[in-house]
Amino acid sequence: MIPVVPKFATVHSVISAWARCDRVDVTASHLRGNRASLLSQDFSLGAQAARLEAEVFKGRITAAQLVDEHTHVPLYASLMSPLAALGWREHLLSMPTHRDTWAQGIRRLSTVEAPTLRRCPICVAQDRARYGCAHWRVFHQWPVARHCVEHGVPLESHCARCRVPFTRGHEPSLADDPCPVCGSDRGAVDPNEPPAGYWPLLRRMHGLLAGSAEPMSEIARAAALRGVEPAQVGSKKIAARLRAAVDRLLVQWNLTSMEQLAALLGVNWIWFNEAERSGHMKESPPLISLALMAANPLRGSAISESTGASGDAIASEAPVASVQN
Numbered sequence: 391m392i393p394v395v396p397k398f399a400t401v402h403s404v405i406s407a408w409a410r411c412d413r414v415d416v417t418a419s420h421l422r423g424n425r426a427s428l429l430s431q432d433f434s435l436g437a438q439a440a441r442l443e444a445e446v447f448k449g450r451i452t453a454a455q456l457v458d459e460h461t462h463v464p465l466y467a468s469l470m471s472p473l474a475a476l477g478w479r480e481h482l483l484s485m486p487t488h489r490d491t492w493a494q495g496i497r498r499l500s501t502v503e504a505p506t507l508r509r510c511p512i513c514v515a516q517d518r519a520r521y522g523c524a525h526w527r528v529f530h531q532w533p534v535a536r537h538c539v540e541h542g543v544p545l546e547s548h549c550a551r552c553r554v555p556f557t558r559g560h561e562p563s564l565a566d567d568p569c570p571v572c573g574s575d576r577g578a579v580d581p582n583e584p585p586a587g588y589w590p591l592l593r594r595m596h597g598l599l600a601g602s603a604e605p606m607s608e609i610a611r612a613a614a615l616r617g618v619e620p621a622q623v624g625s626k627k628i629a630a631r632l633r634a635a636v637d638r639l640l641v642q643w644n645l646t647s648m649e650q651l652a653a654l655l656g657v658n659w660i661w662f663n664e665a666e667r668s669g670h671m672k673e674s675p676p677l678i679s680l681a682l683m684a685a686n687p688l689r690g691s692a693i694s695e696s697t698g699a700s701g702d703a704i705a706s707e708a709p710v711a712s713v714q715n
């Protein structure tokens with residue numbers, strides 16, 4: 391039997407499902423653990439995808455499918471310029487053994503996945519009915535994600551009985567496996583009251599990953615912090631319209647600094663310090679730009695005045711009453 395797997399199951403989850411059906415011998419070191427999650431841990435993303443296609447899935451799941459449907463690549467590619475996004479995907483699939491500077495850059499500047507795994511109880515129940523087992527999802531693992539964007543419920547992050555977090559181990563792992571410590575199958579959530587800026591951003595990220603939102607590549611560059619170097623965001627002499635946009639963003643997230651937001655989003659980049667800034671750091675981290683746009687969606691507003699149409703698109707996609715101030 392060849393297991394059917396849902397879109398945006400993590401690669402590790404897909405391998406684990408195949409292992410459970412005896413399709414894969416997972417004793418091979420390169421198949422073990424969350425290394426296979428691609429773009430989270432593995433530095434040779436294209437090579438790993440090609441290897442999995444040939445050695446594990448025997449062409450039944452292709453490298454392109456792995457990249458497009460089971461990794462974070464669609465999200466991050468849609469935050470690049472269109473040309474860079476195209477170039478990256480081509481590189482991944484046609485020159486997998488060459489140095490992947492795109493992925494290296496993303497991992498250097500961001501924490502792509504939270505350190506422990508998260509799962510949605512509704513996804514788990516639905517997966518069991520549809521696929522016979524439950525999968526870890528790519529979009530549950532983002533550092534900022536505390537909810538399943540498809541079901542609106544909080545994500546479970548640890549065992550309800552012994553409170554051990556769901557970990558990224560070396561063994562095959564599926565989202566409905568019992569707790570390896572106590573055997574319980576009940577999960578628990580971390581209490582969390584999301585701020586107003588959270589849902590529009592999470593929905594937007596999910597739309598970009600799934601390809602249901604318009605590509606962000608041009609918008610992100612054009613609308614967010616246009617002509618403003620990141621170091622200026624922290625500057626006292628910041629332009630009034632940008633200051634207003636940033637203030638609005640921080641209010642929506644109940645935060646007092648951009649550093650705090652960066653930490654929430656998994657952005658590791660200290661970009662406010664002029665001295666530490668280097669050539670490739672002249673632009674805002676894409677997720678920060680995205681959050682800024684989600685917080686300032688109106689036509690003609692402070693930062694989107696040159697691309698009002700795209701700002702409207704974001705506003706209409708985010709029905710949650712996010713603009714409180």
Ligand SMILES: [Zn+2]
Pocket residue numbers: 510511512513514538539540541542
């Ligand atoms: Zn769900």
Ligand SMILES: [Zn+2]
Pocket residue numbers: 549550551552553554569570571572573574
């Ligand atoms: Zn337990």
